Amino acid sequence: MPIASSSARVAISLHGVTIVQQGKGVLPDMNTSPLARENAQSHAPATAGEAAAAVMPKMQTESLSIYYGNFRAVADVTLPVRDRKITAIIGPSGCGKSTLIRSLNRMNDLIAGAHAGGKVMLDGEDIYASGIDVVDIRRRVGMVFQRPNPFPKSIYDNVAFGVRLYGRIPKAELDDIVETSLRRSALWDEVKDKLKQSAMALSGGQQQRLCIARAIAVEPEVILMDEPCSALDPVATLKIEELMQELKQDYAIVIVTHNMQQAARVSDTTAMMMMRADRAGEMIEFDETQIIFTKPRDKRTEDYVSGRFG
Amino acid sequence: MVVTKPLSTKLPTPLVRRMFQHGDVPFKIIIVLATLFTLALVVGVGVMLWLFTSVTRMDLGFSFVTSKTWNPTGSQFGALPFVVGTLITSILALIISVPLGVGIAIFLAELCPARLRAPLGVMVELLAAVPSVVFGLWGIFVFVPTVVKPLGNFLKNAFGTSGDVIDLPLFHGPFYGFSYLAAGAILAVMVLPTIAAISRDVLLAVPGSQREGAFGIGCTRWEAIWQVVLPYGLSGILGAVILGLGRALGETMAVTMVIGNVAQLSGSLLSPGYTMASVIANEWGESSTPAYASALLEIGLLLFIMSVLLNLLARLLVWSVQRRNPQQHA
Ligand SMILES: Nc1ncnc2c1ncn2[C@@H]1O[C@H](COP(=O)(O)OP(=O)(O)O)[C@@H](O)[C@H]1O
Ligand SMILES: [Mg+2]
Numbered sequence: 341m342p343i344a345s346s347s348a349r350v351a352i353s354l355h356g357v358t359i360v361q362q363g364k365g366v367l368p369d370m371n372t373s374p375l376a377r378e379n380a381q382s383h384a385p386a387t388a389g390e391a392a393a394a395v396m397p398k399m400q401t402e403s404l405s406i407y408y409g410n411f412r413a414v415a416d417v418t419l420p421v422r423d424r425k426i427t428a429i430i431g432p433s434g435c436g437k438s439t440l441i442r443s444l445n446r447m448n449d450l451i452a453g454a455h456a457g458g459k460v461m462l463d464g465e466d467i468y469a470s471g472i473d474v475v476d477i478r479r480r481v482g483m484v485f486q487r488p489n490p491f492p493k494s495i496y497d498n499v500a501f502g503v504r505l506y507g508r509i510p511k512a513e514l515d516d517i518v519e520t521s522l523r524r525s526a527l528w529d530e531v532k533d534k535l536k537q538s539a540m541a542l543s544g545g546q547q548q549r550l551c552i553a554r555a556i557a558v559e560p561e562v563i564l565m566d567e568p569c570s571a572l573d574p575v576a577t578l579k580i581e582e583l584m585q586e587l588k589q590d591y592a593i594v595i596v597t598h599n600m601q602q603a604a605r606v607s608d609t610t611a612m613m614m615m616r617a618d619r620a621g622e623m624i625e626f627d628e629t630q631i632i633f634t635k636p637r638d639k640r641t642e643d644y645v646s647g648r649f650g
Numbered sequence: 651m652v653v654t655k656p657l658s659t660k661l662p663t664p665l666v667r668r669m670f671q672h673g674d675v676p677f678k679i680i681i682v683l684a685t686l687f688t689l690a691l692v693v694g695v696g697v698m699l700w701l702f703t704s705v706t707r708m709d710l711g712f713s714f715v716t717s718k719t720w721n722p723t724g725s726q727f728g729a730l731p732f733v734v735g736t737l738i739t740s741i742l743a744l745i746i747s748v749p750l751g752v753g754i755a756i757f758l759a760e761l762c763p764a765r766l767r768a769p770l771g772v773m774v775e776l777l778a779a780v781p782s783v784v785f786g787l788w789g790i791f792v793f794v795p796t797v798v799k800p801l802g803n804f805l806k807n808a809f810g811t812s813g814d815v816i817d818l819p820l821f822h823g824p825f826y827g828f829s830y831l832a833a834g835a836i837l838a839v840m841v842l843p844t845i846a847a848i849s850r851d852v853l854l855a856v857p858g859s860q861r862e863g864a865f866g867i868g869c870t871r872w873e874a875i876w877q878v879v880l881p882y883g884l885s886g887i888l889g890a891v892i893l894g895l896g897r898a899l900g901e902t903m904a905v906t907m908v909i910g911n912v913a914q915l916s917g918s919l920l921s922p923g924y925t926m927a928s929v930i931a932n933e934w935g936e937s938s939t940p941a942y943a944s945a946l947l948e949i950g951l952l953l954f955i956m957s958v959l960l961n962l963l964a965r966l967l968v969w970s971v972q973r974r975n976p977q978q979h980a
Contacts, residue, residue, distance in 0.1 A: 450865060452764060479868035489859035491878060501877070502867040551863070558867060 398423035398592040404458035415620035428603040431613030436621025437596040445481035482560035488547035490539035502558035525553035545576025565595040699951040705944035720913035727945040735923040740898040742834025751845030759853035778843035786907030798832045825920040828910035841894035852886030892964035902927040
């Protein structure tokens with residue numbers, strides 16, 4: 341059973357509000373939540389530990405392979421995801437980009453027959469290790485999908501949804517969380533007068549920003565985005581890109597994109613993936629985005645980013 | 651400059667396409683006619699029942715519905731026992747079958763391995779194909795003696811007359827098996843496949859992106875089902891329940907075979923009773939006087955009105971749910 345029961349929920353701190361749930365489990369490291377980190381940095385001088393943390397990536401896959409049944413869709417990927425940076429994953433269709441990004445919060449567990457080999461470290465802890473609370477991993481590593489998928493509930497209830505999973509909290513505090521999340525996802529001004537209206541009435545771009553608000557309301561540490569703009573028009577796309585620059589102040593972001601310009605514009609580091617002869621996807625190059633797009637080491641990367649391929 | 655011919659002259663149009671070139675118009679006419687025909691049928695049945703029941707309607711007026719004595723030989727026609735019987739058995743059937751049916755649907759759509767989904771689903775659907783007289787026979791010889799009787803006796807001892815736990819009038823009186831309880835239970839089995847199969851289809855139609863959204867934010871499977879998948883399919887599940895209710899209200903044969911067919915008013919689920927559909931089927935052949943026939947027809951009229959009203963109410967419910975949670979871009 342890949343999904344842990346709710347009884348495994350523990351006391352967690354969302355936005356400084358401590359919500360206690362019975363059950364046993366591992367307490368998430370409070371210092372890793374973005375707000376807590378902010379506070380820690382503004383109050384305390386940099387320590388040796390922090391210096392080390394700056395070097396250690398927020399997430400890191402180690403020789404990660406992912407299989408659908410017997411088919412190996414992703415082979416031996418070692419990819420660091422740095423905190424407060426945007427990591428882009430690019431490559432032709434079917435090379436395993438979605439499979440890879442979905443392994444970072446174990447969404448692949450939902451597909452029957454899918455399994456992983458290797459490790460995915462989150463703050464130095466393997467999220468595929470036994471005894472890991474998958475539900476908590478998914479809260480810490482949030483996800484935004486290709487097509488906006490708001491729930492058919494009000495705008496308010498969409499944003500509050502994830503927070504409410506952790507128990508009842510006072511209305512005023514929930515209101516605060518909803519407002520903060522909507523502000524951070526650059527949607528507040530457009531929806532503040534219609535929070536009770538159905539989220540389905542929003543435009544596609546607004547829905548996608550709502551999904552981002554819904555994801556950040558539970559204070560994740562990493563945000564995964566699988567082609568978040570592919571269903572959006574250029575103006576909405578630009579809004580999301582600006583938003584990503586805002587969000588990277590607080591989060592590690594991983595984005596899969598088909599759009600080379602987008603990868604070049606928004607990301608700090610880029611992973612280039614390619615399908616091998618056996619149809620398994622491998623990462624052929626990983627570097628600073630600027631290098632990937634100006635002087636890549638691999639000829640295939642050069643062909644791909646310059647549009648001579650796929 | 652290159653002159654190209656218009657596309658339409660280049661491609662030959664097949665005969666069938668030509669016939670339906672203005673396809674929308676004949677299609678619309680067919681649809682409108684079919685709709686009108688259905689509507690006329692419903693209104694026609696209502697009017698027919700209304701006209702043929704003038705004898706009892708004139709003589710008895712509203713007391714036909716409120717009187718509880720049914721004694722055709724003494725020309726006493728009170729339909730209350732049947733109305734109550736129909737309501738009790740139908741509601742009982744829903745109380746049993748809705749949680750069970752939705753539970754089966756959740757299991758089939760969300761929990762069971764994909765390999766088992768099809769065979770189990772077919773089994774549920776087969777249950778819906780069993781003729782009701784067969785359910786009746788099965789009820790008489792198997793279900794009532796082995797399930798309903800022990801259950802009724804248990805309820806009676808625990809909650810009934812001088813009950814061990816508490817005293818509920820709902821479980822009073824002598825109990826011989828044939829009862830509201832037996833009829834309600836049989837009905838539950840009969841509407842179960844309807845509710846389960848339709849609810850399953852509704853749940854399977856909930857987009858995977860909704861589940862991904864739920865899991866992606868840290869829902870457990872339980873939370874994803876209860877807080878995302880079920881609310882998304884709520885209006886469809888309500889529709890399934892309404893279809894089940896419709897079947898329970900009108901079901902005749904199986905109910906007649908296990909309810910005991912006693913025209914009495916009882917507050918106990920353990921006593922025998924009668925339903926509207928059953929009394930019409932059982933006594934139509936013996937209705938010797940115009941008043942008797944008219945009384946039976948008027949019971950039919952009441953059943954008809956009840957069904958129509960319930961359907962309208964249900965539509966309203968579904969509509970209000972949909973309005974609160976629109977699933978499409980508004
Ligand atoms: N649910 C699945 N079951 C089996 N194979 C899958 C599944 N999802 C994706 N694949 C296969 O895995 C490979 C990588 O797919 P995907 O990660 O979606 O690629 P990308 O996102 O780069 O286009 C493809 O060959 C695809 O057919
Ligand atoms: Mg993809």
